[in-house]
Amino acid sequence: MEIDPFIFRFSIFILAIFVGYYVVWSVTPSLHTPLMSVTNAISSVIIVGAIVAALAGDNNKIFDTANIFGFLAIILAAVNIFGGFLVTHRMLAMYKKKKKDK
Amino acid sequence: MSSNLLAVFYLISGVLFILALRGLSSPETSRRGNFFGIIGMAIAIGVTVISIGNFSTGFIFLLIFLAVGGSIGAFIAFKIPMTAMPELVAGFHSLVGLAAVFVAISAFLNPEVFNLGFPGNIKIASLIEMSLGAAIGAITFTGSVIAFLKLKGLMSGSPITFVGQHFINLALGIALIGLIFYLCNTQQEYLFWSLITVSFIIGILLIIPIGGADMPVVISMLNSYSGWAAAGIGFTLENSALIITGALVGSSGAILSYIMCKGMNRSFFNVILGGWGANEESSKSASKEQKPVKSGNAEDAAFLMKNASSVIIVPGYGMAVAQAQHALREMVDSLKKNGVKVSYAIHPVAGRMPGHMNVLLAEANVPYDEVFELEDINNDFANCDVAYVIGANDVTNPVAKTDPQSPIYGMPILDVEKSKSVLFVKRSLSPGYAGIDNDLFYRENTLMLFADAKKMTEEITKSL
Numbered sequence: 434m435e436i437d438p439f440i441f442r443f444s445i446f447i448l449a450i451f452v453g454y455y456v457v458w459s460v461t462p463s464l465h466t467p468l469m470s471v472t473n474a475i476s477s478v479i480i481v482g483a484i485v486a487a488l489a490g491d492n493n494k495i496f497d498t499a500n501i502f503g504f505l506a507i508i509l510a511a512v513n514i515f516g517g518f519l520v521t522h523r524m525l526a527m528y529k530k531k532k533k534d535k
Numbered sequence: 536m537s538s539n540l541l542a543v544f545y546l547i548s549g550v551l552f553i554l555a556l557r558g559l560s561s562p563e564t565s566r567r568g569n570f571f572g573i574i575g576m577a578i579a580i581g582v583t584v585i586s587i588g589n590f591s592t593g594f595i596f597l598l599i600f601l602a603v604g605g606s607i608g609a610f611i612a613f614k615i616p617m618t619a620m621p622e623l624v625a626g627f628h629s630l631v632g633l634a635a636v637f638v639a640i641s642a643f644l645n646p647e648v649f650n651l652g653f654p655g656n657i658k659i660a661s662l663i664e665m666s667l668g669a670a671i672g673a674i675t676f677t678g679s680v681i682a683f684l685k686l687k688g689l690m691s692g693s694p695i696t697f698v699g700q701h702f703i704n705l706a707l708g709i710a711l712i713g714l715i716f717y718l719c720n721t722q723q724e725y726l727f728w729s730l731i732t733v734s735f736i737i738g739i740l741l742i743i744p745i746g747g748a749d750m751p752v753v754i755s756m757l758n759s760y761s762g763w764a765a766a767g768i769g770f771t772l773e774n775s776a777l778i779i780t781g782a783l784v785g786s787s788g789a790i791l792s793y794i795m796c797k798g799m800n801r802s803f804f805n806v807i808l809g810g811w812g813a814n815e816e817s818s819k820s821a822s823k824e825q826k827p828v829k830s831g832n833a834e835d836a837a838f839l840m841k842n843a844s845s846v847i848i849v850p851g852y853g854m855a856v857a858q859a860q861h862a863l864r865e866m867v868d869s870l871k872k873n874g875v876k877v878s879y880a881i882h883p884v885a886g887r888m889p890g891h892m893n894v895l896l897a898e899a900n901v902p903y904d905e906v907f908e909l910e911d912i913n914n915d916f917a918n919c920d921v922a923y924v925i926g927a928n929d930v931t932n933p934v935a936k937t938d939p940q941s942p943i944y945g946m947p948i949l950d951v952e953k954s955k956s957v958l959f960v961k962r963s964l965s966p967g968y969a970g971i972d973n974d975l976f977y978r979e980n981t982l983m984l985f986a987d988a989k990k991m992t993e994e995i996t997k998s999l
Contacts, residue, residue: 438773439660445775446766449782452553457787460559462883462908463897465791465890466620467569468559469758472784473627475552475572476765479634481545481583482772486641487600488584488593489648495593499645504600506637509630511604512611514576517627519612521569524620524894528562531902 467524474517480510542775544582549779551575556783562903579776617898618855621754621887622686628757629679635672635764636731639665642771643727649772655722661771666715666727668767670734675760677738682753685742686887692747700744701808707737745806748852748929750887751795752806759788791889798883798909800935800945828964828976830983833994836923836958839982841999843920845876847912849949850892851885853926853961857988860899863925866992867901869999878915879906880949882930913950922954926988928961932973941971957981960991 460468486503487495494500551571558568584597615623642665646652651661684690711733718726745753766781796803840846848867854860867877879901885892896906916922924931931951935943951957952975959981966972975981984991 439770442770442773442775442778446770446778446782449549449779450786453556453783453786454790456553456556456783457790460556461561462794463881463890463893463903463906464559464562464565465794466624466888466894467565467890468556468787469624469754469791469889470620470627471555471559471569471572472758472762472787473624473631475555475576475780476631476761476784477634478548478552478576478579478776478780479631479638479765479768481579481774481776482638482642482768483634484580484583484597485587485648485772486638486645488587488589488597495596497645499641499648500593502637502641502644504596506634506641507597507600508604509634509637511601512608513627513630513634514608515605516608516612516623518569518573518576519609520615520620520623521572522566523612524617524897525562525565525569527617527894527897527900528565528903529897529900530562531904 464525464528467521470517470521470524474514474521477510477513477517480507480514483507483510538586541582541586544578545774545776546779548575548579548776551578552776552780552783556787616858617894618858619687620894621750621891622683624888625679625683625686625754625757628754628761629676629683631761632672632675632677632679632757632764635761635768636669636676638768639669639672639771640727640731642768643669643724651771657722659719662719662722663715664767664770666718666730668764668771669727669731670711670715671760671767672764673731673734674738674741675757675764677735678742678753678760679738679757681739681742682750682757685747686750694746695743700740704737704740707733707740711737741807744808747887748884749799749806751798751884751889751891752792752803754888755788755791755795756807757788759785759792762786762788795884795889798947800943800947826977828983829979829981830985831958832984833991834998835982836984836991837995837998839956839958840870840875840921840923840995841873843875843955845878845915845919846870846921846923847916847919847954848877848879849922849924849927849931849951850879850881850896851925851927851930852887852891853928853988855886855891855895855926857926859925859989859992860895860901862989862992862996864896864899864901866996866999869996873999877905878912880909880912880916881906882909882927882949883947885927885930909947909949916950916953919954920956922951922957923960924951924957925960925992928966928973929971931975932971934971934974943971951975952978955980958984960984960986960988962987 483506555568555572558564652658714730762784769777934941935946935948
């Protein structure tokens with residue numbers, strides 16, 4: 434009997450939850466704010482769905498309702514991707530170690 | 536590009552995202568981690584565009600919209616002050632939520648492009664997945680908008696409760712499940728729209744009863760939701776990058792919520808059901824008779840700290856409000872010149888989001904190895920001469936250990952009371968968020984400094 438591809442995806446999902454669990458526990462508490470902003474940025478990978486929704490199908494259909502929703506989602510996700518990664522970068526650049534005293 | 540190759544690339548970007556989070560285990564590796572995240576995102580977007588292979592009008596529009604959204608995002612990222620980070624994160628969560636809703640709508644209206652069937656005849660499994668994605672996305676959206684408004688101060692930070700609130704939430708939750716069920720049976724479009732509307736309402740109702748100081752839990756929770764929404768959409772679109780990312784973000788947010796709840800010794804449900812410390816508590820403390828307090832000025836404080844051998848700084852939300860972090864760092868610099876050993880103690884729920892105080896101190900150029908978490912520094916209070924509490928209150932209240940009746944009983948606190956003397960910078964004697972009086976204010980060895988946190992700190996620096 435063949436296994437439904439859904440089960441494969443579900444396995445990935447469950448394993449990824451465990452990976453996330455262990456990885457996030459190892460994040461130092463002082464970096465919890467950058468953790469939130471970077472998770473926010475990466476969850477905007479939803480943009481791949483938005484791109485498919487906006488571009489797929491006929492070229493003369495790009496202004497159908499479904500495609501317009503895709504384009505709107507692209508804008509929202511793009512704000513998040515650039516905003517999220519850049520603000521994380523800005524924060525991380527501030528974390529400095531004590532300068533060695535002379 | 537073959538769909539197998541495409542799937543491999545999505546897997547690679549999923550792995551890069553894991554490395555991005557992994558990098559945050561220490562500040563040294565974190566910057567490289569962020570870079571991995573950016574590469575992962577670039578790969579995911581790049582291969583998606585190539586696989587569609589549409590490089591005509593639509594592609595140009597894609598570039599335009601990417602540029603528009605990207606420049607808005609970049610502009611915000613560079614302009615935002617660090618004290619506004621909680622609002623920013625809440626605002627960003629709302630965008631992920633809304634994007635998930637839009638993608639779900641698009642998939643519902645035009646399922647062919649995603650190979651999900653045809654309008655009116657979408658595969659049941661896909662329909663369930665997109666309904667869940669849309670519902671969680673919609674809850675994330677309105678919930679984050681409310682959190683944003685509360686954090687920005689555009690809406691009162693105090694809990695909004697009304698009779699039958701929990702009943703209405705429950706009814707709406709049941710209605711949501713019913714709508715998904717009927718949608719799968721009938722494939723009617725209006726059911727899909729009502730499902731999204733109901734979810735929008737649930738998002739609002741879920742967040743309005745939660746008060747300001749519980750925001751760390753709320754933000755983490757919404758962070759988690761935005762991940763589950765992305766995962767839901769990932770299942771619909773059969774995209775492993777989205778599924779992996781959604782699971783990572785979902786569990787990350789859940790862990791943060793857990794840490795925040797533990798920092799307050801409250802259960803998750805207790806926070807979500809909301810309304811904590813609304814009325815009864817504050818009226819109780821207001822009726823208390825006035826007790827004598829020792830208050831002092833900047834010179835007294837400067838004298839105490841200059842003659843101390845070690846000082847521990849306890850920052851709280853008040854420091855963020857007064858933007859006192861730079862002034863604080865200057866004060867600490869002068870203290871160090873006088874040979875005083877200074878460290879910082881951070882309570883897990885200090886501020887309005889996880890890690891809030893750490894970012895502010897980092898912004899003020901405080902080296903991160905002088906900043907300690909509660910469990911690492913709590914024993915040091917016994918050996919410290921002065922504890923300088925700036926804008927914190929409830930997290931130092933010894934009542935959490937002594938009075939089982941107190942709403943904050945059992946909450947881990949910073950043992951400020953054990954230090955030889957305590958300096959409280961506060962604007963008034965008003966109780967903190969939990970609405971309970973802080974016994975420490977009236978102790979022999981406590982000196983209250985009634986002033987704005989920033990002004991007081993600057994004056995102390997001058998007197999040093």
